[in-house]
Amino acid sequence: MRPVLADLSVSISELKKSPSALLAQANGSPIAVLNHNKPAAYLVPAETYEALIELIDDYELAKLVEERRADKDQAVAVSLDDL
Incomplete structure (x- = not known):
């Protein structure tokens, strides 16, 4: 299984609901976007x-x-x- 290289991870569904809130919560750190519990993308x-x-x-x-x-x-x- 691939490691998640971020302190904060979210599902694609969560990202769709409130991207601005997630960016604020991350406080400048990368966010791992998961699809079926595997990293699909990183939001930086x-x-x-x-x-x-x-x-x-x-x-x-x-x-x-x-x-x-x-x-x-x-x-x-x-x-x-x-x-």
Whole structure:
């Protein structure tokens, strides 16, 4: 069985009844939305989602930097004055 990765969990039916109240109750923490007692989705505040997207973007950029560092021997030397 998959673990529930949130302190607060609700059924889809409960979510439909009062989403605003649930968000207030969660106080900025994620909410696990369960379907047949299994996580179907996680509801996170917009600020948390935006921060996660930024972290993913930073991670992907860091991977690209590391890949390019590995190909350093193929780099072409350029003087800033020539640009």
